[in-house]
Amino acid sequence: MIPYHVQVLLTNVPNIEEVSIKELIELDVKKIKGIGDKYAKVLYRKGIKKVKDLAKLDSQEIDLPEKIVTKWIVAARIIVNSQKVRRTGKIIFSGLSQAGKTSIVYVLKSIVELPTVTMGVKQDFIKFAGHNIQISDMGGQKRFREIYLTTPDLYFERTKLVFYVIDIQNKKRIDDSLEYLKRLLAIYRYLHEKPFISIFFHKFDPDLSYNLKYDIPPIKEKIEKIFSHYTEFQYNFFYTSIYNPPSIYVGIASTLSEIFPVMSILDVLLKDFAELHGFDGLLIMDSTGMLIGQFIRGEQESLVEETYSAFKEARKIEKNPFGNIVLRKNIADPPGGEIVVQQIFLPHNDGFIFYWKKEDTEIDLSEYMLSEITKTLNPWLYNLLS
Numbered sequence: 001m002i003p004y005h006v007q008v009l010l011t012n013v014p015n016i017e018e019v020s021i022k023e024l025i026e027l028d029v030k031k032i033k034g035i036g037d038k039y040a041k042v043l044y045r046k047g048i049k050k051v052k053d054l055a056k057l058d059s060q061e062i063d064l065p066e067k068i069v070t071k072w073i074v075a076a077r078i079i080v081n082s083q084k085v086r087r088t089g090k091i092i093f094s095g096l097s098q099a100g101k102t103s104i105v106y107v108l109k110s111i112v113e114l115p116t117v118t119m120g121v122k123q124d125f126i127k128f129a130g131h132n133i134q135i136s137d138m139g140g141q142k143r144f145r146e147i148y149l150t151t152p153d154l155y156f157e158r159t160k161l162v163f164y165v166i167d168i169q170n171k172k173r174i175d176d177s178l179e180y181l182k183r184l185l186a187i188y189r190y191l192h193e194k195p196f197i198s199i200f201f202h203k204f205d206p207d208l209s210y211n212l213k214y215d216i217p218p219i220k221e222k223i224e225k226i227f228s229h230y231t232e233f234q235y236n237f238f239y240t241s242i243y244n245p246p247s248i249y250v251g252i253a254s255t256l257s258e259i260f261p262v263m264s265i266l267d268v269l270l271k272d273f274a275e276l277h278g279f280d281g282l283l284i285m286d287s288t289g290m291l292i293g294q295f296i297r298g299e300q301e302s303l304v305e306e307t308y309s310a311f312k313e314a315r316k317i318e319k320n321p322f323g324n325i326v327l328r329k330n331i332a333d334p335p336g337g338e339i340v341v342q343q344i345f346l347p348h349n350d351g352f353i354f355y356w357k358k359e360d361t362e363i364d365l366s367e368y369m370l371s372e373i374t375k376t377l378n379p380w381l382y383n384l385l386s
């Protein structure tokens, strides 16, 4: 079954419900909405005949207005990416007791009270980009870990994603934690499961981060060594702390983007728009501050925090029904940079879009231009997030 958000990008495809996704990428480019016979000819001349050819294209290569071409290319990429949808499966939070797993879930759910020890596995939901995502918070006390490891099929079968939480402040237990990670990987190998593993170096608190920085590289090395024996797994690292909520949002959002193709598509979209209009960054947050899409040119660690502080300010300002700029702010790092925040309307709640540019860029962040961008982006956001 072709997902709805893909169907709406196409036109004149007979019995679209019965077409397989494999066949879709072989379709003639003119089946993408808006291309039609006239523009298709221009594309044919460049050797672009099928949807899959268009997905590989760079908008500058074609002799047509870039804005239009970008839209088609994005459509083609969405169609191609829809092939990569992985089967569904569990998302679990794992790690030793006291590592901070439940605290992370609480931050994501904006729960302020302190968690108590998790007795066994607790099912929960977190809201992400308009979706309710089910997670399993696996209590890390030794007695529970033994149960999981001795009945792995029950606990670990069909896992899509593991957030593995390590308390980096508790040095005495690091080796135990790595040992447990190793056992998990061995179990997954045995079950022929290949979940994505996201490692959270947790309790990386802002006031301590300077000292902790030096403790982490050797741990990282040990983890890389473990994975060198388990090359079938993909993994990434994040530095997180409940005292720095954006660090948690970023870890979760970036990892989910790897898992859910729709999220990566949104990032691709933002990248295309940022490049087309000359921004250095383009981020979207929903009204709870959850990062649901981002493009940042180059390395810019402080940007996410700048964005989060802009978000907090923007949220205080009275909503503007016309979707104009709600906040304009000079940022400290790099000096001369600027963030502009605009309210947007998402299917399940409202959100904000953040435009960011470095100093010395010639772009004018005029309101007119911003409203043009959101006008173009909004239908896509609706398609992808509803």
Ligand SMILES: Nc1nc2c(ncn2[C@@H]2O[C@H](COP(=O)(O)OP(=O)(O)OP(=O)(O)O)[C@@H](O)[C@H]2O)c(=O)[nH]1
Binding pocket: 095, 096, 097, 098, 099, 100, 101, 102, 103, 104, 114, 115, 116, 117, 118, 119, 138, 139, 140, 141, 202, 203, 204, 205, 240, 241, 242, 243
């Ligand atoms: N300093 C600091 N403490 C944290 C952080 N995250 C959690 N904690 C504390 O760590 C303790 C354990 O947190 P939990 O979230 O209950 O740990 P858990 O991994 O769910 O533990 P189990 O349910 O037993 O597996 C609590 O006292 C938290 O307040 C953090 O980022 N920094």
Ligand SMILES: [Mg+2]
Binding pocket: 101, 102, 103, 115, 116, 117, 118, 137, 138, 139, 140
């Ligand atoms: Mg817990």
